[in-house]
Amino acid sequence: MKWLVYRVPRKDEPDLFYIDLHPFWFLEAEGMYTELEERKERLTIQLLTADGKAENIEKQVKEGLLDTFYRDKKLISEVLKRLLSYYLSLLDPLWLRLFLGPTFLASGLIRGYLSGGAADLLIGLYLLMGNHLLVKRIVKEIRDYYEEVESGIEKTLKGLERIECVEHPGLRKLKEIMERAKDKTEAYVEALHTCDKMGLPELKEFYCYSAPITEWRYREPHLGFPLYDEGWSIESFKRRHRAATKPSRMKDEEMELFDFNIGAKYLYRLSTYRELHRELELAAERIGAEKITVYETERGYEINAYEIGDGGEARILIKAGCHGREPAGPLAILQMMRSLEKEGRYTEEVLSRSRIAFMPVDDPEGYSMRAWMGVDMAGREEHWPPQGGPYSLQGEAELLALRLLNRGSLHPAQLLEYAVRFRDPNVVWGDNVKSPRITALQEYLEEFRPTFAVDLHETIGKMADLIYKGAGILSIENFYIPPEIRDRLENMMKRPENRLARYLSKRRILRRLLGLEYVRTLMAEIPEFEIGEAMMRHVAEKGFKVYRGEYQKLLDKPSPDWPPQLISIDVGRTIDGPLLFKLDIRVCPAWLHHRFGTLSYTTETFQNPIDERVGEALAFVEGGILKILGIKDGD
């Protein structure tokens, strides 16, 4: 039996021994152990290297494996053991044992043998003792299983047969990149994208975590603020403008506003910001958009807005790329801009009646690094690894356990860590903003004053995929909801689940008579509610998925212990829950709504093919634009 591990080249540091870990790899490890036990074999480690040469690393590898792997394995086994024990123990609820059991027993004794009392007696006895015994037995089996696996893996690793080095061209290429590059970040960003091309996607995560510009300090105590020796002054950035050129559009009658012929291969090729920027610039020139450079980052990347259209009826803002790890938003904006190179059925009307601002990427470095940006209280920025933490089995296991137990909501400890010092750049909008980047964006938006805005986001990544993989587009909406309605929303039934309830909920008299009060029926009385409905209808009409079915039920029934982060109001539609709304954490669309009364939306797309994610965003935005201009109702 052999096991594959990697020797990963690093910039100006010794190579790293790397085991590809993913949340379910332990299944493989356990299976391997079973096989080894049965066949009485020993384990061989195959180390993939750049040149296939081994230089006295056998001892290091053996010790390192035992030190790190076994310790983490033990931990993940423990978490799993507890998790499974918890779930399986639910089969033995106290009320069954202590209430129903004795009740049956007493009923049996009272009723006597002939009137069916014997059956009651048996049922009572089983509920009192039998069920409990069987559940305990199952829990013990599971615990034994994991203990066997733990001891087996320890035995296997101690008795490693040998370490074999094998050369891999991908690692050779990575080594060349490290030797050639001058800057660590640039080297890691290049390596990150090379991993995909060389068939080593599992190493991508490693370079992704290591690429951030400033060293990451997650393990520092979080209750406290950094005290810097040097002064920190924020220089305001002077916006640059580039005038619009004259466009020439080809007629395309089949198209409404946006082109839904999306090339997945083309999109996959735009993996770095430079590649995306080049395409955006080309598209902007062709459609005759005015370019406004809103901000320039320390590394010289531009944050641009492209404005097009001469109308005054609506001022539309389409924004994306706030989080670098979410590529579908910027790519969707590129596709929207490329669509305007052609003249669809409604292009002329939309551009003559409204002005549209496209802001494709807020965090260009993050886009290339596939990282998140954190902003601290003083306005300093750091790039974080994806999903907010360095990759460790412990972190994964904890997160997995917490998500499963809390039904996807955030744990208080995590919330605290996340919220106290560094914040997501999307939640620090408002009057007290310190980050120069967000200040510049806000200043620009103060001038633009959008009436309708969509911010495109994604929820993807290993842990998110466990829960949301395959879900369609979700919309988080900001429109005026009277305070008395908002206060009642949390305690109301989410939406009618079956046809009969849905039918009854539509009849006002029946609703009152039966005491049915659903969120959806109440919200439908607010005029702005219709717009989101039309947008979602348009997405479905274009053949894309909306957030529905089992995912919707997850959203409708959040953990009872937690105030929900989002409150669902209809299929695939939500508003900010008390966790966001009452804590006064302002996300960009909420700030827009509070500041200018903008009708604003955040969209979330989930793990699906890239072209589908882009298509969902495109359809959502198209539906919104056509609805607010009264061109098409989304039917």
Place this chain on the structure above:
Amino acid sequence: MKIIDVDAYVLPTLGRISGGLNYTAYVDLEIDKHIMRCGGVEHKVRIHCYSPERLSRGELERIARAFDNAFSRYFADVEKNRRIYRYWRLMGIIAYSIATFVAISSYLFLPYPYNIYAVCVDVFFFHILIFGHCFRPLYRWLLDGSIERGVHRAIKRLKGCEVVEGEDKGKLRLVEMMRERFSEIDGGEINLYGRLRDYARNLGFQAAVRFYDWLIRELREEESFYTKYNPASLWRRIKLYYLGFKVEVPRITAPMRNMDVGA
């Protein structure tokens, strides 16, 4: 020891999340069927790998380890399932008997005078609940049992695998033609795979048809691990507890470098 020859093909695919274009080595073997067919004899699997470009030893070893991983994962899943469900099924039978007894016991001990025809009508309408529902779990139980026995046989007798470069000129030409076709087309990911599948079908390349069929099914699926194993809806939960978890059979695939002609 018997040697079983299996083919692996390096076929064009698109990267996930934010990845680029890459190719995937697909071992044309279904684990559950292989276990049932060959688990009884001591054997080793030799994988003949067909790729549009020559692969290094490291890349060939990755295919071999993907093979090991997929088998190990399947073995572990089946074993865990067996351990949990040994008693779970017993509980199911007892709970089921209790429910059945509760449903019909009132008819067994009816005082005189009673109408036997009314009892017959009631039992007739109850029979779906009483008898019908036991077939599905019983079938699943028997099926799971045979899989578990098969896995135990195979664990002892499967002696790993080795990967060699394939030498069949016809099959090599097929993977080259797939690559050429892929470099000519663009579109949505599912659409691309659909077109590649049709092309493979026209070529009579059945392994590629199976691979793309599986990929398309995976991408179309509106389900996640969570919605399958910890569903929110009551009905799904009942089904899960009643029938037990179904062990999914993993496919054997390994990511390869980009071999696109135009890239």
